[in-house]
Structure formats: C-alpha cells, structure tokens
Amino acid sequence: MRNTKQKDLILKIINNSCSHPNTNEIYELAREEIPNISLGTVYRIVNNLVEKGKIRTIQSIDNIHRYDNINYKHDHFICVKCGEVEDVDKNSNKEIKVINDNKVLDCDITYKGICKKCV
Numbered sequence: 773m774r775n776t777k778q779k780d781l782i783l784k785i786i787n788n789s790c791s792h793p794n795t796n797e798i799y800e801l802a803r804e805e806i807p808n809i810s811l812g813t814v815y816r817i818v819n820n821l822v823e824k825g826k827i828r829t830i831q832s833i834d835n836i837h838r839y840d841n842i843n844y845k846h847d848h849f850i851c852v853k854c855g856e857v858e859d860v861d862k863n864s865n866k867e868i869k870v871i872n873d874n875k876v877l878d879c880d881i882t883y884k885g886i887c888k889k890c891v
Contacts, residue, residue: 778802778809782817786827792838792848792857830857833884847880851887858887 785801786793793801799814818839821827830838830848834855840848847860860883868876 778806778813779817779821781805782814783821783826786821786839787841790859792830792840794832794836794838798839828880830882832857847883849883849885849887851890852884853886853890856887856889 781802782798785798791797795811795814795818798818799809799811802809802814818827822829822839825842827839828842830840830850832838832855833850833852836855838857840859849858849860850856851858860881868879870876
C-alpha cells in the first residue's frame with residue numbers, strides 16, 4: 773500500500789492517541805480532516821498498518837479491536853467494567869528473552885481488572 777493522505781492521517785491519529793481508539797473512533801476523527809473518507813477505507817488502512825507492523829491490535833473485553841502505536845514496548849491494563857485500555861509502564865516488568873530454552877521474539881501482556889474510576 774502506497775503512502776496516501778488517508779494512510780498518513782490514520783497513522784497520525786493512532787500515534788497521537790493515548791486512548792487506544794477503535795476503528796469507528798479513528799473514522800470519526802479522520803472525517804474531521806477528510807470528510808469523504810469511507811469506513812471501509814479506514815478498515816483497509818488499519819488492517820494494512822497492522823500487517824506491516826506499524827501499529828498493533830489490542831483485543832478489548834467487548835471484543836472490539838483497539839489500536840496502539842508501537843513506538844516502544846509496553847503492556848496494557850483493560851478494565852473489565854468500562855473497557856478502558858491504559859498503557860502500563862514498560863519498566864513494570866523485565867523483558868524476557870528466553871523461556872525454557874525457547875527464544876522469545878515478542879510478547880504482549882494484558883492485565884485485566886477494575887480501573888480506579890470503576891472501583
């Protein structure tokens with residue numbers, strides 16, 4: 773997929789968001805700059821960015837895919853009540869390189885619980 777105005781905008785939206793937006797949220801934000809962008813275009817671009825390793829998918833508790841930039845390694849906390857996704861400081865755990873003599877290439881850790889707003 774070539775670089776387009778739409779692709780650049782969607783990547784910018786995801787990279788500048790701390791809320792881990794879903795596709796519909798990305799679509800609504802993109803429409804503010806490109807009113808005629810289609811939801812299908814957003815889905816295609818997001819899927820391509822995931823395939824290329826530019827962003828990653830976070831599966832929330834409500835089975836809605838949320839998206840995150842991968843500028844640095846970090847884990848996530850998902851509230852089981854409201855579905856909010858928060859970044860967990862990357863220094864909260866050490867990076868594991870070998871498990872049972874197996875070489876670890878990548879790891880996504882998701883903590884599930886109740887956030888401070890829902891307690």
